[in-house]
Amino acid sequence: MSSRAAQKEQTRRAIVDAALRLSSARGFASVSLRAIAKEANIAPNAFYRHFKDLDDLGLALADQVGLSLRQLVRQARRRVLDAGDGSVVRNSIQMFMEFAENDSDLFRLLLGGGAGASPAFRRAIQLEVKRFTSDLVEDLIREAETSRRPIAHPELAAEAMVTIAFNLGANALDLPSDQRLAVLERIVAEVRIIMRGAEAMAAGWGSPAKD
């Protein structure tokens, strides 16, 4: 066992966690290297032993965001398969919100979409969101097959759902917890509208005339 490498990993984690904690308030872009070092109980210079840049740290943060998202997808799939109680939509979004509340620091990063940060960081975050959307597309298609309700434009529908959930979800994070439930209901309702629309299109229902 390597006490050397272990301790290095430990302070690296401390740096990442500190950055996460500080970023939740005003975004990653507005956090200084020195502030992170102080929060991690580290001399500012020690930062460079772990990351080349603040941008470099940003990529590490994006990685962790992606990790958390994939974990979310896995758990949501398991939960939906396990018990068929309640609607798939509500269950999934509820789980999403729980995740967001637990790892609120991470999800605040996600919500901001990296606005105001370096292009590299922004790209990395958007990539993770895209991966998440792809997973959702799979689920939509699978669910459509098993429930025998075909769905039109699954990619577009998924993108719309993810956009709404992330935006309103982010919005909900800095709301008192007694209002968060209402936001969750709004997300669920809007996602259902999208579901219904995609199904209606697949079924040929409605007006191709003038929209």
Added chain:
Amino acid sequence: MSSRAAQKEQTRRAIVDAALRLSSARGFASVSLRAIAKEANIAPNAFYRHFKDLDDLGLALADQVGLSLRQLVRQARRRVLDAGDGSVVRNSIQMFMEFAENDSDLFRLLLGGGAGASPAFRRAIQLEVKRFTSDLVEDLIREAETSRRPIAHPELAAEAMVTIAFNLGANALDLPSDQRLAVLERIVAEVRIIMRGAEAMAAGWGSPAKD
């Protein structure tokens, strides 16, 4: 006529424009008072003759954003009433994208949603977006009446549409112009899904069974 007040208004505008220009790159939050002053060809201290704070400037920017949005709504309504060519959805979103490209600095602010900025600024921006959504709700209801296609949950549908248009639109702004058209089409398609869903719900189509 007051040469005094006129010149004051002029440099005030110069400050606002400079702030807008600088904010488009990395967001309003990451722009310094000194940088704004330099961009406006002004001594840093002169800033205080016009605004108390950077926050104060932020509110002025939010005001201008709101102004531009209301102008957009007015023109879109006129355009839709004038000629019935093409779909309402496509026409509206096309006009939205044109606006966004012209005043791209303003819309970049909007897109960021004020992430990473002061709470006051964020609230102001979100308020303007909310007003815009309200206007859209009106239009949806009116359109539903004249076209005799009732729509369910117009507020939720409008919120979903605005969220998607703003997010993807913002996304499109830092894309080469030859790819923007594709994004526009994606927005149109997703908004149509929402339309169809809201109409299907109103018509009672589809499954209240298990979703």
Added chain:
DNA sequence: GACATCGGTGTACGGGTGTGCACCGAAATA
């Protein structure tokens, strides 16, 4: 024409920023 108003300027301050340099001490290696 004398005076007050006020937008704009230059200087200066205390503090925060990223980062280069020399150094220490413990773990890893020989």
Added chain:
DNA sequence: TATTTCGGTGCACACCCGTACACCGATGTC
């Protein structure tokens, strides 16, 4: 055990930040 490696430290530098102060000069008022 002697030597190398390397994570961590303290100091120092040059720069940018917001903003307080005293001041100027043109415009507006009496």
